[in-house]
Amino acid sequence: MEDLDRPHRIAWLALLAVALVVPFLVNFDLYLIHVGIIITFNVSLAASLWLIWTLGVISFAHAGFMGIGAYASALVLTKLGLSMWYGLWIGAFISGAIALAISIPLMRTRAVYFFMASWAVGEVIKRNFAYFKDFFGGWDGVFDIKPPVLDLGFLQIDFANRVAYYYLALFAVTATVWVIHRVNSSRTGMIYWSIHENELLAQHTGINVFRHKVICFTIACTLVGITGALYAHYQTYISPKTFDIWKSEFALVHLIVGGLTTVGGPVAGAISLTIVDELLRATGYFRTIFFGVVLIASVLLLPGGLETVPGRLRKLFQRTSGR
Amino acid sequence: MSDFLQMGLTGVSLGLMYALIAIGLTLIFGVMRIIQYAHGEMFMLGAFVLYYWHAEMGLPYWAGVAVSAVVIFGLGAVLQMVLFKPLHGKNILYSLAVSLGLVLIISGSGQLIFGTTTKGIPSAVSGGVLLGGAYLSYERMVISAVSIALIVALWLFLRRSVTGLAIRAVAEDPDTAALQGIRTGRIHWIAFGLGSAMAAIAGCMMGTLLSIVPTMGFLATIKAFMIVIMGGLGSVVGALVGGMILGMIDSVVTTTISGDIALILSFVVIFLILVFRPSGLFGQNWD
Amino acid sequence: MYELEARNLQMKFGGVTAIAGLDLVVEEGEIRGLIGPNGAGKTTFFNACSGRYPITAGEIRYRGHTISGLKPHEIAAQGLVRTFQHVTLFKKFSVLKNVMAGNYLHAQHSYWGSLLRTRKTREAEAGSERRAREILDFIGLGHIAHQQAATLAHGHQKMLGIAIALAAEPRMLLLDEPCAGMNNDESREMIALVRRIRDTGITIMLIEHDMKVVMGLCDRITVLNFGNNIADGTPEEVRANPEVREAYLGSQAHVA
Numbered sequence: 001m002e003d004l005d006r007p008h009r010i011a012w013l014a015l016l017a018v019a020l021v022v023p024f025l026v027n028f029d030l031y032l033i034h035v036g037i038i039i040t041f042n043v044s045l046a047a048s049l050w051l052i053w054t055l056g057v058i059s060f061a062h063a064g065f066m067g068i069g070a071y072a073s074a075l076v077l078t079k080l081g082l083s084m085w086y087g088l089w090i091g092a093f094i095s096g097a098i099a100l101a102i103s104i105p106l107m108r109t110r111a112v113y114f115f116m117a118s119w120a121v122g123e124v125i126k127r128n129f130a131y132f133k134d135f136f137g138g139w140d141g142v143f144d145i146k147p148p149v150l151d152l153g154f155l156q157i158d159f160a161n162r163v164a165y166y167y168l169a170l171f172a173v174t175a176t177v178w179v180i181h182r183v184n185s186s187r188t189g190m191i192y193w194s195i196h197e198n199e200l201l202a203q204h205t206g207i208n209v210f211r212h213k214v215i216c217f218t219i220a221c222t223l224v225g226i227t228g229a230l231y232a233h234y235q236t237y238i239s240p241k242t243f244d245i246w247k248s249e250f251a252l253v254h255l256i257v258g259g260l261t262t263v264g265g266p267v268a269g270a271i272s273l274t275i276v277d278e279l280l281r282a283t284g285y286f287r288t289i290f291f292g293v294v295l296i297a298s299v300l301l302l303p304g305g306l307e308t309v310p311g312r313l314r315k316l317f318q319r320t321s322g323r
Numbered sequence: 324m325s326d327f328l329q330m331g332l333t334g335v336s337l338g339l340m341y342a343l344i345a346i347g348l349t350l351i352f353g354v355m356r357i358i359q360y361a362h363g364e365m366f367m368l369g370a371f372v373l374y375y376w377h378a379e380m381g382l383p384y385w386a387g388v389a390v391s392a393v394v395i396f397g398l399g400a401v402l403q404m405v406l407f408k409p410l411h412g413k414n415i416l417y418s419l420a421v422s423l424g425l426v427l428i429i430s431g432s433g434q435l436i437f438g439t440t441t442k443g444i445p446s447a448v449s450g451g452v453l454l455g456g457a458y459l460s461y462e463r464m465v466i467s468a469v470s471i472a473l474i475v476a477l478w479l480f481l482r483r484s485v486t487g488l489a490i491r492a493v494a495e496d497p498d499t500a501a502l503q504g505i506r507t508g509r510i511h512w513i514a515f516g517l518g519s520a521m522a523a524i525a526g527c528m529m530g531t532l533l534s535i536v537p538t539m540g541f542l543a544t545i546k547a548f549m550i551v552i553m554g555g556l557g558s559v560v561g562a563l564v565g566g567m568i569l570g571m572i573d574s575v576v577t578t579t580i581s582g583d584i585a586l587i588l589s590f591v592v593i594f595l596i597l598v599f600r601p602s603g604l605f606g607q608n609w610d
Numbered sequence: 611m612y613e614l615e616a617r618n619l620q621m622k623f624g625g626v627t628a629i630a631g632l633d634l635v636v637e638e639g640e641i642r643g644l645i646g647p648n649g650a651g652k653t654t655f656f657n658a659c660s661g662r663y664p665i666t667a668g669e670i671r672y673r674g675h676t677i678s679g680l681k682p683h684e685i686a687a688q689g690l691v692r693t694f695q696h697v698t699l700f701k702k703f704s705v706l707k708n709v710m711a712g713n714y715l716h717a718q719h720s721y722w723g724s725l726l727r728t729r730k731t732r733e734a735e736a737g738s739e740r741r742a743r744e745i746l747d748f749i750g751l752g753h754i755a756h757q758q759a760a761t762l763a764h765g766h767q768k769m770l771g772i773a774i775a776l777a778a779e780p781r782m783l784l785l786d787e788p789c790a791g792m793n794n795d796e797s798r799e800m801i802a803l804v805r806r807i808r809d810t811g812i813t814i815m816l817i818e819h820d821m822k823v824v825m826g827l828c829d830r831i832t833v834l835n836f837g838n839n840i841a842d843g844t845p846e847e848v849r850a851n852p853e854v855r856e857a858y859l860g861s862q863a864h865v866a
Contacts, residue, residue, distance in 0.1 A: 058416060105598040112358065112415060113606075116552040117597040120590045123545075127587045179725065186724035187717055187735060194711040197700040204660060205778050206686035206715040215721065249423055256420045285435050292427030299420050300409055 004185075008264075015267075019170055023163050033166050037234060039274045040166075040173040044227040045247070046254040046266035047173075051180050051220040053260060054189065055213055056196035057111070059118040060248045061102075062224055064125035067243030068095040069225030070232035071129060071136060074145040077233075084148040084159075084233045088226055095225025096218050103217040107210060122245055129240040141239025145232050165234055172230055176223050181263050183219065192216055257298045259307030268306040325456025330574045332454070336463045338570025339470035340532075343525040344543055345550035345562040346474060347518035353494040353557030354514040357407060357418035361425035362522055363544030367537060368429065369395050369523025370530030371437055374444050384447040388527045392520040399519025400512040408511070426540070433537030444531045466528045473524060477517075478559060490514050494557060522547075549589055553596050555606020564604060568592070611674045613638040613782055613813045614659065614690070619668035619678075621654050621837070628654040629837040631668070636782075641808050642815040643828035643845075647857060650834040652817045653695060656784050660692040661685045672782070687715055691780035695787045695817075697767045699774070701760040705751055708759050708770055709742035712777030716741070742777060749773045749803065765796035772803070783807065785816040789823055801827050825849070833857065 004012070019036075026032040049062045072094045073087030082090075102121055109117045129136045136142070147159040159165045183189055191212050194202045203209050232238045251270075258269020276294055280287040302308070348362045369391045376387035402425070410417045451460035481487040492500040493510045501507050522543070526535075529543075550569050554561025569589055576585035596604060614636040621629040629651040636642050644652050657663045659670055661682040670678040672690050680688075700708050710717075717738040723731035746752045749769050754762070759770060768788060775783055788804065789797045801823060808814050818824045824831060825845045833841040833848060835857040841848050848854055 105594070109597050109601045112352075112556060113552065113597055113601055113603065115358070115415075115419075116548060117594060119548070120552070120593045120597075124587055124590045124594070127583060127590070131583045131587060182725050182727065183721075186727065186731070187719045187738075188721060188724040190707065190711050191714065191719065193703070194700050194714075197702055198698060200662075201694070201698045201700065201774070202711075203682040204662075204686055204692055205712045205774060206683045206691075208681075208683045252416070253420055253423060256416060260414075260416075285431065287431075288427045289431040289435075292424040292431065295424035295427070296406065296421050299417055299424070300406070303413075303417075 011264075016174065023166060028163060030162055033162050035274070035278050037162070037166050037169045038278075039271055040169040041227055041231050041234075042251070042254060042270040042274045043267050044173045044176045045224060045251045046258070046270040047177050047180050047263055048220045048223040048227070049248075049251045050255055050260070050263060050266040051183065051192075051223070052217060053255065054184060054192040054196060055216055056199075057114045057118075058252055058255075059122075059217070059220075060115060060245060060252075061118040061122035061125065062220070062251060063243045063245070063247030064122035065095045065099055065221040066224045066228035066231065066247070067125060067129060067238070067240070068098055068221075069228030070238050070243070071142065071228075072225070073229035074142045074232045074238055075135075077145055078142060083146075084229060085150075087233070088229045091229035092222050092225040095228065096222035099221030100214065100218045103214045107213045107217065119245065119248075122248055126240045126244050129243075136240075139240060141237060141242070142232075143237050145236045145238065147233045147236070159233070169230055169234070172226060176227070177263060177267060179219075179223065184263060188212075253295055255305075257295065257302075257305055259305030261304075262307055265305055265307040272306060326578075328455050329457040330578050331571075332457055332459055332463075333578075334571040334574035335567070336467045336470075336570070337573055338567040339467050339474075340525055340528055340566075341546050341550055341569050342563045342566025343470045343473060343528070344522050344547040345554070345566055346477060346559055347521035347525075348547045349551050349554070349557055349559060349562045350477075350490075350514055350521070351518040352551070354490055355403075355407065355411070355418075355511055356415060357410075358415060358422065359515075359518070360419060360422035360544060361402075361429060361540075362518070362547055363540030363542070364426055364429040364433075365395050365399060365519040365540075366522040366526035366529070366543040367433060367535070367540035368398070369520075369526035370444070370535045370539070371433070371537075372523070373527040373530060374442055374535060378442070378444050384445075388524060391523050391527055395523035396516040396520040400516035402519075403512045403515035407515070408508070411511070426544075430537055430540055433540075437537045439537065441534045441536050443534045444527075446531045462532065466532060469524070469528060473521065474559075474563065477521070481559070486510075486513060549593055552593050552603055555600075555603025558603070558605035561603055561605035612636060612671070613640075613673060614815065615671040616655070616659075617669045617671070619655075619658060619670060620666040621651070621658055621663065622666045623663075627837060629658065632834070632837065632839055634832055634839055634842070636813060636815055638813055639808070639811065640813060640829040641804065641827060642813075643824040643831040644815060644817045644834065645819075645821075645824055645831060646834035646840075651837040652834055653786055654837075655834070656692055656786055656817065659685070659690065659784060686778055686780075689779070689781035690784070691775045691778045691782075692784035693771045693775050693786055693788065695790060697764070697771060699759045699767060699770055701758075703759055704756050705746065705759055705762070705770055705773075706739070706742055706755040709745055709773050709777045710738050712774035713738045713741055713779075715778050745773050745776050748806070749776070750799070765792050765799070768792065768796075768800070769803070772807075776807070780812060782813040782815070785814060787817050787819065789818060789820060797823060 022036055023033055045062065045066060049059065052059050069091035073084060073091035076082045076087040076090050077084065106117055106121065130139050147165060149159065150157040157164050159168055191207055194207065195209050195212065199209055254269035254273050255266050257273055258267065259265030277291060280290050283290060344366055348359060351357065351359045372391035372394050373387045376382050376390055377384050406421050407418055410421065446462050448461045448465055451458055481491055489505045489510055490513065492505055493507050497507055546569065550562055550565035553568060554565030572589050572592065573585050576588055612635040616632050616634045619629055619632040632655065644655065646652055658665050661680050665678045669676055672688055675688065677685050677688060677690065700711055703711065718734040743752065743755065746755055749772065751766060751769055751773060754766070759767065762770065772785065772788065789800050792800060804814060804816065804827060828845060830843060831845055831848045832839060833854050840857060841851045841854045
């Protein structure tokens, strides 16, 4: 098993520590805490997409599965009156179950055709939300998805409070990244990466490639289903547009800008690009243009992504000190 | 009966136009193994070049189509040389990300420069003919004829001309082609330019038939992708067949049920095709 | 009971017949050579045995069990493992990790174990790593266990391919041109390695073009031509067989 070496462990703990004190650092500024919550969603989305990437493919249906989790949890509340504490698990379960069913045919396709087939799956999911108006609310979406209240008897936490929700979302993203890290740094990760590296050889060493692909896809979609449920109860409003192809594409962009070889990549990419996107908000129309420029520049000028920055800095430092 | 004829005729003309967009995309993929997500943006820009030439400046229509094709050919070639060339041989995700960035930049700038209001291009011909109870406008006929002519021309170009044969050789096996002295770098920008120009001409046609907005590229990209997946990446015949399937679904299902169902159904068809033929109808197994 | 047994095996691709009614048996513990001109169906036979491509007709049995129709991973799990003609590795992994990945069948993988990192999982992984190091030492790659596979010399890459196959703990190995692209020294090392593998009790079948290697190494040789078994016997018998000479003269090669 490859455990984290010390510098990495310190870096992760530092990141978590900063995330924990951020609300105090920003003096409980509601807008900045909102940005923090959005970051946690984007990190979960990108990190779970990265888990699929360890197989060597990217799913453009990923935001769609986030949508399944979100809609399931929202409808459980609006139709059955069950709070998010139930919706979360129901959403995760339904998202995982649909992922399992879809991935059985989907995993027959390979390489570039997988991108495209998953893209079709994502579109079908979105269009179904839009088409079945009576059930899913059509393009208007679902409103009034209340955040939950945690009643511990002696203490009541109302997650309508943004700071409370921030910590809930932070807990969820930490758990998600932890699960993905554990899966990846174990024998399971070795199996996924061996499929990624050489599927033919993996098969001939006795690995049931198809089975592991299906399980990996299901795990990733279950995780993103939870993210979707948390998203729905935070925004209190969801529509098919929230979960369209662009959301998957932005998650892919987070991956590429962050780096593809470790789970640190998507985390770094999602955090930095969400911040960049928020900084560009003031520029109005130029926002998307600038975002496009940042994207192209980072692909061309920083191959390997943000995760290669520490290594580059170390090299630079060694060169200058050696002189 | 005449309803069916009407639907069939509309389906064919739609299908031909879709095929025109998709062939450009499949050509680019076949030669360079990149997914050009900004293909629809070339389609959109092509339509706007014609709009400014013909509707704003009042210059002749067909010359405008040619100008549009040449301008977008140049743009495509430049984009290939500046942005995609450095990524050659790397994972397909990188070029995909760059083309995504291009979509954001081009459609964003398009909204700034062209404005967000819907515009129309006056058509070159008017009138129509009744055919067994189905109405067929001359405009649609001309557009279909142009589409067919272009597809045939491209097909001949790829099979007869030296450059065309070189393009096919590179698509088939880049290493061997390079060994035989084909300058693959040159082939890359030519193919990228040609593919983009095809999209631009399709944009001119579609823009004349319907209307134009800077955000129209996205839908074109979706259609082109759907077709290319159905037909198989890198296959010109596949793009033609895929275009026809999609055109028919669009025409028949939209008329008889609804546009939403037409779209869902097309995606389901694509999904099924991929499940049973994992490389599309006429595709190869690209790894 | 034979180690490996093909009965009336046929393989067709489209209209092309690659193997036309092949009968072949391999005894336990031998080193069997599979030779024949290019296109005779040698690699196709390996592809059929390892489940890479479905067979058209006939049957393949391994230690009495029918394996034709099974998936590659199921066949590997039965103890029949192959290598590939072209270097086939997990190129970005370290040498050690390549062999550990090859050890999948015996690493007792479980999803819950991965997530919870239980004691049992940690012990199984430690055992897998130990086993991988043993195999590397056996092969003679122990000193470069932490190098990235892609950076190895060609000869070492071919050796590593065999190490990965051994990690699956096979009872029979199918080696597709183990000496391809090697210089004389490397070939000699490979030949010695194949012998040592056989001495551990693993049956071996190998495809090889270099007649010197085949004649010196193999206990028995099977000659294929146009997808048929045209001769079967000891190296001396095969060398003396006129049909074999003709097949080879026809394709401009020669039997040394």
